[in-house]
Amino acid sequence: MSLEIGNIVQLLDSTLDPKHHRKAEAALRIEEKKPQFCLSLLQIASSDLALKTRLAAALCFKNYIRLNYVDEEGAYKLPQEEVVTIKQELVGLMISSPPSIQTQLGEAISIIADSDFWERWDTLIDDLVGRLSGTDYKITNGVLEVAHSIFVRWRPLFRSNELFTEINHVLSKFGEPFIKMLNVVDQQIDANNDNAAVLKGWFESMSLLIKIFYDLSCQDMPPIVESNLQPVTALLQKYLSYSNPVLVADDDDEATVVENVKSDICEALQLYTTKYDDDFGAHTEPFIQSVWSVLSTTGPEKRFDLLVSKALQFLTAVASSARHAANFSVEGTLQEIVKVVILPNVELRESDIEMFEDEPIEFIRRDLEGSDTDSRRRAATDFLRSLLEKHEMLVTKVVFEYINSYLAQGKTDWKAKDTAIYLFLAIAAKGAVTAAQGVKTVNQYVDVVDFFQNNVAADLMGSADTHPIAKVDAIKYLHNFRSQLTKDQWQTAFQPLIQNLGSDNYVVYTYAAIAVERVLFLTNDAGVHLFSREDIQPFAKDLLEHLFSLVERDTSPAKLQENEFLMRCILRVLIVIKDGVVPIVDGILTHLINITNVIKSNPSNPRFYYYHFEAIGALVRYSSSSVGSQLEARLWEPFSFILKEDVSEFVPYVFQIFSALLELNPTLALPDHYKTLIPVLLGDAIWETRGNVPACSRFLAAILPKVKDAIIAENQILPVLEIFGRLFGSKKTEQNALDVLESIVNSIPSAALDPYFTTILSKLFTKLDKSMSDSFKIRFVRFYHLVSAKGAENGFGADFFVRHANKVTEGVDLFKPIYLNFVLPTTGQFARPVDRKLGVISYTKTLCDSTSFSTLYEKGWGLTCNYLLDLLKNPPQVTSGFGDDVNEADVDDIGFGVGYTPLNTCRRGARDDFADVENVQQWVGAFFKEADRRHNGAIAQYVDKRLQPEAKAALAPYLA
Secondary structure, rough: HHHHHHHHHHHHHHOOOOOOHHHHHHHHHHHHHOOOHHHHHHHHHHHOOOHHHHHHHHHHHHHHHHHHOOOOOOOOOOOHHHHHHHHHHHHHHHHHHHHHHHHHHHHHHHHHHHOOHHHHHOOHHHHHHOOOOOOOOHHHHHHHHHHHHHHHHHHHHHHOOHHHHHHHHHHHHHHHHHHHHHHHHHHHHHHHOOOEEEHHHHHHHHHHHHHHHHHHOOOOOHHHHHHHHHHHHHHHHHHHHHOOHHHOOOOOOOHHHHHHHHHHHHHHHHHHHHHHHHHHHHHHHHHHHHHHHHHOOOOOOHHHHHHHHHHHHHHHHHHOOOOOOOHHOOOOHHHHHHHHHHHHHOOOOOHHHHHHHHHHHHHHHHHHHHOOOOOOHHHHHHHHHHHHOOOHHHHHHHHHHHHHHHHHHHOOOOOHHHHHHHHHHHHEEEEEEEOEEEEEEEEEOOOHHHHHHHHHHHHHHOOOOEEEEHHHHHHHHHHHHHHHHHHHHHHHHHHHHHHHHOOOOOOHHHHHHHHHHHHHHHHOOOOEEEEHHHHHHHHHHHHHHHHHHEEEHOOOHHHHHHHOOOOOHHHHHHHHHHHHHHHHHHHHHHHHHHHHHHHHHOOOOOHHHHHHHHHHHHHHHHHHHHOOOOOOOOHHHHEEEEEEHOOOHHHHHHHHHHHHHHHOOOOOOOOOHHHHHHHHHHHHHHOOOOHHHHHHHHHHHHHHHHHHHHHHHOOOOHHHHHHHHHHHOOOHHHHHHHHHHHHHHOOOOHHHHHHHHHHHHHHHHHHHHHHOHHHHHHHHHHHHHHHHOHHHHHHHOOOHHHHOOOOOOOOOOOOHHHHHHHHHHHHOOOOOOOHHHHHHHHHHHHHHHHHHHHHOOHHHHHEEEEEEHHHOOOOOOOOOOOOOOOOOOOHHHOOOOOOOOOOOOHHOOOOOOOOOOOOOOHHHHHHHHHHHHOOOOOOHHHHHHOOOOHHHHHHHHHHH
């Protein structure tokens, strides 16, 4: 092993050590700039080193490929010889690797396939087909894993000609071998039915083949399947009913390969029932019987959970189909379905209770967030609701018989009552439970308020001997039906709900926090919140203190950031009380800083720290006008540590909050320690992490006006412009580049910017010529208006722009076509009032003060006046301020280190560069009259000579 590879091995091992992983990752970023780094990783992954090292290499390779294989245009960023070697080696390496490494390399192949398959990797399918083995399941499974990792990409994609071209390419080469392999694997299973080890291997092959069957069919039914539909469905039937004592389960929790194959078959059947019922419908009836048989004979063990869930999802698809719905329209049939299929799968099992007690946060996520999409309860509920859609009255009647029976048992058995409430929730809610308002539409045959008062309310207010799950049921009931209660009803229920935050049970107090947060978010149809600041303010301090005490119960980094629901509730209270937080801001900030100091050593829950930084953002947003310097001073220490140690998950949040502090307090003197960030911003390292770019460019734009004198004195205009150029070179960061450029023009005096402005315009004009995207055109035209509107009084103005535009190409008037073809028509498309206002000011100053337009572009003067009058027909009115909404989207774990998540509490409002101009029409009139006086009546002469009568009449009020 070479010295360089030995060094990479050491660094990979160090990334697995929590104490050294950040330094090791930073060192790997330096290594990855060296030639053949990715090939070294493949060499390590295929070596005989420890599995953990090989796995780290495979993971590093996948992430490296994701960021460094191709650029935005699809061009290779790697040398051609490395690309060729990767494609030659990767498939064989994956096939021969252990499963954990196979997974990472399979994802890498999928990433490469996104850019290269199939035109630039047209040998891949032939390579795979050539490697298929009818005698060695290990080789076959490796090949099928690779194929599945490529084909599975098609599942979420929208239909397009390019997509179908790719699928047809695959089918032309893979279709026949696929059908053949189904038969080969079927024969091998029969031939080895008493050899457990070999049988298991071939069953894994069958599982992969059925997954690929789904992949190949996800967009359209393949012709090869259509012509072989009879044998394919016969094979599916065979394995849906398959049993073999040789493959008996070793563990009640782990599904066997047989159950996995049956789950795969049910998933494929659901697809075919949903998408291809015209062709497949004739084959559906026997599968309904087979799936019913599976459900009727499957026990409650956890290993069957996925199979039961997929089987129920197939029946849900059948029940939703007009062609098959009649199968479920008879009362006796529905009673049998509820008794045999629904009830056993909605009742709480011992494993659920164990999760409630031992893994409470996992219980909550599965139960409430929908991460239980493959749980029995969720699948049974979806099946019941699909039946309800078609037969509402009948299903309600049948289910209520069981609900009443369980309620009677529930007087002495909390489990029975849990089932009753769960069944009621399942049939009472129509449609999805929305994140914003819970259940919007209710079954017409039930009364949710009456049911709550008679059967549920007592558990909400129950004593200590009420079972915690009964309390959770009561809270969840309120949470789901929150928009069905009136304000008066909620005022009765709200205090008992808050009291449950004091429970000793983790799930109870977390559910209470979830429900409180959602009720505080709840609005009526007019968008008015149900609970106002006045409703919450009296007890907000105590509520927040209690929530923080729950978060900080266990101060180990992993446990403290485990429960994002508590932090989300803290955030919501802060948003509701707004500047009511000012009297208690010191205590709240202390908690938030303490939490930051704990979790910065090991960020592990992106949802938690997203809400955490949103909460800090809420303090900045609502209290910085009165305590801005206090916030800035106290946040500096923890935040500067994050930047110094490059806690990459937090850096974008820190710069967003710093930006908000600067933007919300424009008159606040810049503390000296902020100036220490300038060298960081002007260096390369901070910009190399993609997730930093939006936040850092915003911070640079915010700090430039406050450090402009130092930037000029220290000759740092060029480094700032180089950052603009760097960001402008990529489509993904083009808008960030223009934010920086606008700040440069707003901050740096024209005399200092003059030597660089022609080069800036050259870059913009090149992009304008090549990229006709609407977003860039609008930003370019806004930039023109900013320069023009700053006017000659600041050394800018239209003439400044004209002079530099016409220096870009010697002897060519570039300004005229750009003004006529882009500036004038695009300004009329401005949607934001702040941009339309900028256009009005720019046009007005051009008409009144531009020498170029008074002499060189006489027709342009008249045109500009007409476009100004068009803008003034609907004079822009700019309002400042923020809405109350906070981003509800979950933070995806994939965003670690590279993602950027905007903080809505720090969201920047539209910047008004001329906030002193309040009434646009009055300002235009005053400016015209003053300019006419200043130019000895020249403006009135231009109006008389250059405008048509209608335009003169429209402009007259402004000159009167």
